[in-house]
Amino acid sequence: MAGIDEVARATGVSTATVSRALRGLPNVSDKTRAAVRRAADELGYVASSSASGLASGRTLAMGVVVPSVSRWFYTSVLEGVDAELRAASYDMILFNLGGHRGDRERVFHRSILRKRTDALLALCLDFTADERHQLASLGHPTIVVGGPVKGLRSVGIDEKATARIATEHLIGLGHTDIAHIGGEDEEGLNKQVPVGRLHGFQQAMRDAGLPVRPEWVVPGGFSLPLGRAAMNALLDRPGPRPTAVFAASDEMAMGAMLAAADHGLSVPDDLSVIGIDNHDFAESFQLTTMSQDPFDQGSVATRILLDELAGGEPRSRSVRSSAKLTLRGSTAPRP
Known part of the structure; x- marks a missing residue:
């Protein structure tokens, strides 16, 4: 299997640039990023997430908390999240509450509080005052998709x-x-x-x-x-x-x-x-x-978290997504 040095020689850039390009980090041009990914694919190079994690002190995993996986909106958001994480060589750790409030204790106390993830994205969930305090104490970048939440930024429609x-x-x-x-x-x-x-x-x-x-x-x-x-x-x-x-x-x-x-x-x-x-x-x-567009909402929220993990300026304001009227055959003038 090829190493990172071979990818760097094939593209004429440094190994550091190869690493940044494959992890989806900023300060790499789109042209260079595409060339690096193409060379890595051709040479069969796969970045080692464990090695990257040891070097950065991170898990290279993002936690995603969903109420359930049975709804169209949730699965569409997850597809957007997954697309961004795969491009950045990040793993997703999915916490499915399954509609049961008791699982929230497991998620917060056994998983998130044990720092198994670098950041947290939640779908259509509100947080109790105690849960918000726990999240703040961790210092995890956190964002919500679907509805405003007091004290947290969100991505969603008005x-x-x-x-x-x-x-x-x-x-x-x-x-x-x-x-x-x-x-x-x-x-x-x-x-x-x-x-x-x-x-x-x-x-x-x-x-x-x-x-x-x-x-x-x-x-x-x-x-x-x-x-x-x-x-x-x-x-x-x-x-x-x-x-x-x-x-x-x-x-x-x-x-x-x-x-x-x-x-x-x-x-x-x-x-x-x-x-x-x-x-x-x-x-x-x-x-x-x-x-x-829930796919785009998941993608936007994930990019915000990844940019912050890469050292970018934290975004404190929520993001308003668009919603537009799509006319079909189910509405007509009053009979």
Whole structure:
């Protein structure tokens, strides 16, 4: 197997530059980085993460804490994280809480506090005051993807503004009887996400002079089955029914569309539906949605941590990701 010296000779740069290029560190031009990686591939050189760790005093591993691995958003973020870590020759240590709060003790006391990682990235989680204190005592660079967290920087969309634009789209189509499917997810998740989206819905309705009916604001658990059950329960109620629904996620929106079919209603002729995400199945459902890019959010958050580990200036401010209206066939003017 080739050594780092051979890669350096093949590319005409120093061994230090080869090391920096293969680890994704700054101060290496894109042209040089590409040449080094191409030479390393051709020569069959593989950097030794253990040797690099001994030299730097680091583990060359990043901890990633996820509520579960069963949701599209989480797996999409993880793919973005993994792409950046592989390019930087970093390992990922995944802490899957599996929706069980008890596992948080294991993660914080047995794993993170034992310094098995150099940095921590958390998905859609809030932290208790004690957990934030523990993280601060470690000095780990930390960032959250998905929802603002007190005392920590984050990468994510503007939840309230995104929900407001989604609701305004329905209002602009002439709808005045609009329901909202939202609600909280598993215990320990960042409540700012569903709360922000609810507030955006409420603000858009208030600004348009429209009433928010409490009985039309229902919890959907951020999943397709629970979203379907919530919409079915709403449509089973006696009295008038909504002509449109804003769901706080695409999975719940797709559940609402299935519930409409359960009741013999047509989307969008009888019921317009809009969601948030641009889930992989959104186009198949012809779902109008507020599109976001969780892969990019994971990538951006990871680059921030890697830059800081490489000695870059710490970034204290949160990063606002974009969300845009993607029109498909699930919304139409009020019948």
